[in-house]
Amino acid sequence: MVRRVLLPLLMVAALLMPRLVSAHDLFPGFLELQATGASTYQVLWKLPLLQGQRLPIAPRFPDDCALQGAPVSRQEATALVYKAKLSCREPLEGRVISIDGLASAGTEVLLRVRPWQTEALQTLLIQPEQPEAVIPTASEADQQPGVWSYLRLGIEHILLGVDHLLLLLGLVLIVRDGWMLLKTVTAFTLANSITLSVSAVGIVQMPAAPLNAAIALSILFIGTEVVRFMRGQTSFTLRHPWVVACGFGLLHGFGYARGLAELGLPHHELLLALLLFNVGIEIGQDVFVVLVLALERAFRQLQIRWPVWVRRVPAWTIGCAGAYWTIETTVSLIKGGV
Amino acid sequence: MPLLFAHLMQTGFGGFYDGIAHLFLTPSDLLLVLGLALLAGQQGPQGGRLLLTLLPLSWWIGLAVGQRWGLDLTLALLSTVLFTSVGVLVALSLRLSVQVLAFTVAGSGLLFGLINGFTMPSASSGLPLDVLGVVSAVALLSVLISAQVAATRSTSFCIAVRVAGSWIAAAGLMSLGLLLKA
Amino acid sequence: MRWRWLLLALLLSLLPSAALAHVPEGGAGSVMAGLLHPVTGIDHVVAMVAVGLWGAVLGAPAIWLLPVAFPMVMAFGGVMGLLDLPLPGVETGIALSALVLGVLVMLQQRLPLAVAGMLVGLFALFHGYAHGVELPEGADALLFSLAFVGATGLLHLVGIGLGEARRLAWGHRLLQVVGAVIAVVGVWSLAQVGGA
Numbered sequence A: 001m002v003r004r005v006l007l008p009l010l011m012v013a014a015l016l017m018p019r020l021v022s023a024h025d026l027f028p029g030f031l032e033l034q035a036t037g038a039s040t041y042q043v044l045w046k047l048p049l050l051q052g053q054r055l056p057i058a059p060r061f062p063d064d065c066a067l068q069g070a071p072v073s074r075q076e077a078t079a080l081v082y083k084a085k086l087s088c089r090e091p092l093e094g095r096v097i098s099i100d101g102l103a104s105a106g107t108e109v110l111l112r113v114r115p116w117q118t119e120a121l122q123t124l125l126i127q128p129e130q131p132e133a134v135i136p137t138a139s140e141a142d143q144q145p146g147v148w149s150y151l152r153l154g155i156e157h158i159l160l161g162v163d164h165l166l167l168l169l170g171l172v173l174i175v176r177d178g179w180m181l182l183k184t185v186t187a188f189t190l191a192n193s194i195t196l197s198v199s200a201v202g203i204v205q206m207p208a209a210p211l212n213a214a215i216a217l218s219i220l221f222i223g224t225e226v227v228r229f230m231r232g233q234t235s236f237t238l239r240h241p242w243v244v245a246c247g248f249g250l251l252h253g254f255g256y257a258r259g260l261a262e263l264g265l266p267h268h269e270l271l272l273a274l275l276l277f278n279v280g281i282e283i284g285q286d287v288f289v290v291l292v293l294a295l296e297r298a299f300r301q302l303q304i305r306w307p308v309w310v311r312r313v314p315a316w317t318i319g320c321a322g323a324y325w326t327i328e329t330t331v332s333l334i335k336g337g338v
Numbered sequence B: 001m002p003l004l005f006a007h008l009m010q011t012g013f014g015g016f017y018d019g020i021a022h023l024f025l026t027p028s029d030l031l032l033v034l035g036l037a038l039l040a041g042q043q044g045p046q047g048g049r050l051l052l053t054l055l056p057l058s059w060w061i062g063l064a065v066g067q068r069w070g071l072d073l074t075l076a077l078l079s080t081v082l083f084t085s086v087g088v089l090v091a092l093s094l095r096l097s098v099q100v101l102a103f104t105v106a107g108s109g110l111l112f113g114l115i116n117g118f119t120m121p122s123a124s125s126g127l128p129l130d131v132l133g134v135v136s137a138v139a140l141l142s143v144l145i146s147a148q149v150a151a152t153r154s155t156s157f158c159i160a161v162r163v164a165g166s167w168i169a170a171a172g173l174m175s176l177g178l179l180l181k182a
Numbered sequence C: 001m002r003w004r005w006l007l008l009a010l011l012l013s014l015l016p017s018a019a020l021a022h023v024p025e026g027g028a029g030s031v032m033a034g035l036l037h038p039v040t041g042i043d044h045v046v047a048m049v050a051v052g053l054w055g056a057v058l059g060a061p062a063i064w065l066l067p068v069a070f071p072m073v074m075a076f077g078g079v080m081g082l083l084d085l086p087l088p089g090v091e092t093g094i095a096l097s098a099l100v101l102g103v104l105v106m107l108q109q110r111l112p113l114a115v116a117g118m119l120v121g122l123f124a125l126f127h128g129y130a131h132g133v134e135l136p137e138g139a140d141a142l143l144f145s146l147a148f149v150g151a152t153g154l155l156h157l158v159g160i161g162l163g164e165a166r167r168l169a170w171g172h173r174l175l176q177v178v179g180a181v182i183a184v185v186g187v188w189s190l191a192q193v194g195g196a
Helices: A002-021 A138-143 A149-160 A162-173 A178-200 A208-230 A241-260 A270-301 A308-336 B015-024 B027-042 B045-069 B076-092 B098-119 B129-151 B155-181 C002-021 C027-039 C042-058 C062-082 C090-107 C113-134 C141-167 C171-195
Strands: A029-035 A040-050 A058-060 A065-075 A079-088 A096-100 A109-114 A122-126 A132-134
Touching: A040 A065, A122 A132, A149 A162, A149 A241, A149 A270, A162 A178, A162 A208, A162 A241, A162 A270, A162 A308, A178 A241, A178 A270, A208 A241, A208 A308, A241 A270, A270 B045, A270 B129, B015 B027, B015 B129, B027 B045, B027 B076, B027 B098, B027 B129, B027 B155, B027 C141, B045 B098, B045 B129, B076 B098, B076 B155, B076 C062, B155 C062, B155 C141, C027 C141, C042 C062, C042 C090, C042 C113, C042 C141, C042 C171, C062 C113, C062 C141, C090 C113, C090 C171, C141 C171
Parallel strands: A029 A109
Antiparallel strands: A029 A040, A040 A079, A058 A096, A065 A079, A096 A132, A109 A122
16 A cells, blocks of 8 residues: 555656756746847846756847847856847837747746836746747836735636646545545645745755656546545545645645746745735635535535446546646656756 | 627636636626526426536537627627526526426527627637636536525525525516616 | 525625626626615615515515515516606605505504505505616616615615514514604605605
C-alpha cells in the first residue's frame, strides 16, 4: 500500500531532483521597455543562461526600430543582461513584438513596459505557445487596476486552471464523509498557500517544465485513486486523503505562483497583493468544491441512477487528462531541458 | 427585452464563463430556467430528471440553429408570454402529465436557445466555449433547483415556491403590458 | 434543513439582484425605479402592509394564498392600466382599500375566504391599475417589473410579520393601533380624492 504512494512520489522527486540541484535553469527571460520619448526606449534584456549556455531566444522589434549604438552587456550568475537604446520611427505602443526561438526553448519571457507619458508599469507574460505580445498604450497601462486586481487574478487563475480543478475534483470524489472532506480541503489550502507564498516572494524558485510535469503526474495519480475508490478497494491515499492533499497542495501552490507572474507582484503592498491573490484562489476552489457537492446532492435528490459508464466518466476524465499532460510535459521537459 | 443584454457579457475569464454570465445576466432567460426548474421540481424527482435531460439539450439545439440563421430578432413578446405562463403554472402548483411537461420544457428550451443563438456570434475557430457555458449554466441551475424543490415536502417551502412562481408570472405580465404599450 | 431556506432566499434574491448585478445603460435605473415605485405613495404602502396584516389575521389558508395570488392579480390590473382599459373610480378604490383594510385589521375581523379573496383581489386590481397608468416611459420593462413585484411582495411580508405579532400578549393592542393608523390614512386619502 505504502509502495503505491511512494512510487509516484519518488517519480516526482526523481524528475525534480536533477533540475533543482543542478542549475537554476529555465528561468524566464526578462524584457523591459521604458519609454524615454515618444518613440525611443531604454531596453533591458535578461537572457537566461542554461548551464552557462545562452538560450537561443531574442526579442524581435518591428522593422522601423533600430538600436542606438552598441548594447552594453554584463554577465550575471544565471543570465546575460543587455542594455541598449532603441529608436523607432513609429511609437511601439499598440504594436506587436515577438520573441524569436521561444517556441522551442521551453521557457517564458516576462515583458515589462512603461509607455511614454505614464509612470505605470505593465507586466505581460509571453509564453512559448504564442511567442508575441502587444505593447500596451499609456492609457492601458494607467488603467492597470490597483491591488484588488490580484483577487480577481486569483479567481481567474483557478477558474481557468482545468488541471487544478481536476485535481480538486479527484480529491472530493475519494473523500467519504464531511469531516474528512474538511480535513482534505484544509490541508490542500494550507499547503498551496505556503508554496504559493514562498515561491511568489522568490524564496524558492521552481522551474516551469518539471513543475508542469509534476502537476500533470499528480492528476494522473489522483485519477487512478478515484478508480480504485470506485472499485471498493482501499489504499493509503483513500484512507488518508488529507496527507496526499497536503503533498499535492504544496506542488500546485507553485503552479498558482506562476499565475501571479502574469502581473508580477508590486513592490509596495507586496504582502497584501499576495494575500488577495491567495484569497482569490481559495474562493475559486471553494466555489468549485461546493458546486461539486451540491451537484452530487441534487443527483441523489432526483434519484438518478446513472449507468455504470457515466459514473466512470469523472475518473476517466481525470485519469486521461493526467496521462496526456504527463506525456506532453515530460516530452517538453526532455526536449527543452538537458 | 430590448437589445440591452443581447451582447455576450465579457467576464474576462474566457468564453465559457462569458456563456455562464450570459444566462445569469439575461433576466428573461434566468426567469424561464428558474420557472421551469420550480415547475419540474413540483412534479417530483421524475420531473427533475426530465428537465435535466431535455432542457440543456433543446437549448443547445436551439442555439446551434439560431447561430446558423443569425436573425436580428429577440422575439420578446413570445418569450415573455412563455415564461409568464410557466410562472402561472408554478403558482397554481399544477400536476402536469409527463407529455405536457416534456413539451413545455423542450419547446421553451428550443425557443430561448434560438434567441440566444441569434445574438451570439458563432465561434470562428475551436470549441464553442460560450455555447458550452450557456448550456452548462442552464443544466446546473435546473438540476440544483429542481432537485431541491422535488426533495422538500414541507408546506411552507411549497408555498414559497409558489410565491416565486407568482412573482415570475407577475413580472412577466407587467413587462408584457409594457411591451404591448411600446 | 436551514439549507433549503438558504437556497430559496438565494433564489428569490436572484430575481432583482441579477438585474442589479450589472449596470448597463438604463438597467440599474429601471431597477431602482421599480423598487421605489410602490413606496412613492403613502396610500399604496399602507394598503400593501394592510393586506399582509389582514392575511395574518385570517390565518391559513388565506395567509399563503395571498402572497401567491396578489402579485398576479395586481400585475393584471397593471396591464389594464398600461393599455388604458377603462376602470372607474381607481383613486377612490385605493383610498377605500386602505380604510376598509385598516378597519378590518383593527377589528381583527375574519371573513369567509371567498369574500376576502374577492375584496383583496378587487383592491389588487385598483392598485395595479394605478401603477400601470403611472409607469415611466422608457424603463426596461422586465427589470422594472421584477423590482416592482419584489418591492410589493416585501411590503406584504412586512404586514404578515407585523400580523404574526398578534400571537404575543400585546399583539392585539399593536394590531388595533396599526389598523387604526391605516384607516386614518385611508380617510385622509379619501378626503384628498374628494377635494380634488
